[in-house]
Amino acid sequence: MNKAALEFSSRPENVAFARVAVAALASQLDFTLSDLEEIKVAVSEAVTNAIIHGYDNNPECMVRLEIKIVEEFIEIEIIDTGKGIKDITKALEPAYSTDPERMGLGFSFMQSFMENFSVSSSPGKGTRVKMSRRAGTPGRKAVSEQ
Amino acid sequence: MNKAALEFSSRPENVAFARVAVAALASQLDFTLSDLEEIKVAVSEAVTNAIIHGYDNNPECMVRLEIKIVEEFIEIEIIDTGKGIKDITKALEPAYSTDPERMGLGFSFMQSFMENFSVSSSPGKGTRVKMSRRAGTPGRKAVSEQ
Amino acid sequence: VGEIRRFLRDDNLIKVSRSIKETAYKVQQTRDVLVAKMGREPTVNEIAVELGIPNEEVVTALDASISPASIYETLHQ
Ligand SMILES: Nc1ncnc2c1ncn2[C@@H]1O[C@H](COP(=O)(O)OP(=O)(O)O)[C@@H](O)[C@H]1O
Ligand SMILES: Nc1ncnc2c1ncn2[C@@H]1O[C@H](COP(=O)(O)OP(=O)(O)O)[C@@H](O)[C@H]1O
Ligand SMILES: [Mg+2]
Ligand SMILES: [Mg+2]
Numbered sequence: 001m002n003k004a005a006l007e008f009s010s011r012p013e014n015v016a017f018a019r020v021a022v023a024a025l026a027s028q029l030d031f032t033l034s035d036l037e038e039i040k041v042a043v044s045e046a047v048t049n050a051i052i053h054g055y056d057n058n059p060e061c062m063v064r065l066e067i068k069i070v071e072e073f074i075e076i077e078i079i080d081t082g083k084g085i086k087d088i089t090k091a092l093e094p095a096y097s098t099d100p101e102r103m104g105l106g107f108s109f110m111q112s113f114m115e116n117f118s119v120s121s122s123p124g125k126g127t128r129v130k131m132s133r134r135a136g137t138p139g140r141k142a143v144s145e146q
Numbered sequence: 147m148n149k150a151a152l153e154f155s156s157r158p159e160n161v162a163f164a165r166v167a168v169a170a171l172a173s174q175l176d177f178t179l180s181d182l183e184e185i186k187v188a189v190s191e192a193v194t195n196a197i198i199h200g201y202d203n204n205p206e207c208m209v210r211l212e213i214k215i216v217e218e219f220i221e222i223e224i225i226d227t228g229k230g231i232k233d234i235t236k237a238l239e240p241a242y243s244t245d246p247e248r249m250g251l252g253f254s255f256m257q258s259f260m261e262n263f264s265v266s267s268s269p270g271k272g273t274r275v276k277m278s279r280r281a282g283t284p285g286r287k288a289v290s291e292q
Numbered sequence: 293v294g295e296i297r298r299f300l301r302d303d304n305l306i307k308v309s310r311s312i313k314e315t316a317y318k319v320q321q322t323r324d325v326l327v328a329k330m331g332r333e334p335t336v337n338e339i340a341v342e343l344g345i346p347n348e349e350v351v352t353a354l355d356a357s358i359s360p361a362s363i364y365e366t367l368h369q
Binding site for chain 1: 319323333334335336337339347348350351352354355
């Protein structure tokens with residue numbers, strides 16, 4: 001097993017850092033470019049949420065990412081110790097946002113781009129988003145097995 | 147100030163991960179591509195040392211990187227809790243290596259590519275390499291100011 | 293120390309990526325060629341092998357987080 005943890009200031013410019021770092025690790029597995037792109041979108045959404053919702057853009061706070069590579073799987077956890085989510089079911093609804101200026105699609109992207117997905121959160125304590133994805137999508141495999 | 151910490155398994159494939167992660171952060175400053183390339187070489191050398199010398203290639207151990215961006219400076223620390231260096235002065239000599247198969251130039255690369263450089267180590271406890279570099283070399287600056 | 297630097301440059305041990313954009317373009321091009329050849333999406337590693345560059349370069353080439361200075365350098369070299 002290969003594992004890595006990243007901790008960084010909750011600044012918007014670090015979303016790009018998190019994307020690249022995760023992609024660099026994910027590229028140890030057999031992902032395609034579009035797989036990587038999707039994983040990067042999922043990570044961007046989760047990290048952006050931690051920064052803007054969890055920490056209200058306070059750059060003094062720290063976002064944590066834990067990444068594990070086990071066999072064909074990459075597992076990613078995005079952790080903040082920010083304000084937390086009161087109603088997770090509601091937060092997960094497509095187009096739901098507590099900010100009227102936002103689209104409310106972040107969690108939908110994460111769920112559609114990653115295979116396994118879960119959120120745990122407690123108000124005042126923080127939020128932990130866990131997602132994983134297997135390298136070698138069924139589609140690709142079927143073709144290569146012909 | 148922007149800061150980040152990375153911790154990852156001491157596996158050779160993670161040297162590339164460390165390079166990419168540091169470059170992604172460093173690119174927040176005004177470095178040129180060749181500056182970035184040099185910073186990546188310095189990081190590779192230090193991380194490789196931690197893995198092969200500090201931990202004798204044991205993949206269960208963890209290498210730690212701490213990165214700070216303060217104004218124009220990037221400061222990078224590479225930390226292991228491995229076997230440590232007995233004679234630092236000797237280790238820093240160009241072409242000195244405890245492994246006859248190696249070139250012994252790692253520390254020389256780090257010193258030539260980074261502006262500030264220091265090593266602290268205690269046998270049995272581990273090694274910490276600290277280096278920093280300022281973005282915007284005098285040469286480039288002069289040109290862009292014309 | 294200055295000599296090590298020169299040695300590295302002269303011996304091309306440090307291959308300064310001429311242009312990240314150029315690599316990004318080649319990566320996309322190679323992807324298309326491999327899709328046509330293999331009938332499926334190539335993996336990052338397959339593209340890297342085809343181009344003779346490390347995986348990490350494929351990954352960095354695809355990301356737009358390049359500093360203003362490096363873009364300047366890319367455009368003016
Ligand atoms: N890390 C987090 N901390 C606190 N609240 C969060 C966090 N992530 C998501 N949320 C809440 O869940 C809602 C839905 O998130 P999302 O689907 O990404 O949409 P959006 O970010 O566009 O609002 C957010 O509006 C916010 O209220
Ligand atoms: N992190 C480390 N832990 C233990 N020993 C180290 C570490 N880094 C360097 N050394 C010692 O310093 C010597 C010189 O390092 P370096 O200049 O990188 O040359 P090389 O890696 O080619 O031996 C190494 O041979 C090793 O004995
Ligand atoms: Mg969101
Ligand atoms: Mg070395």
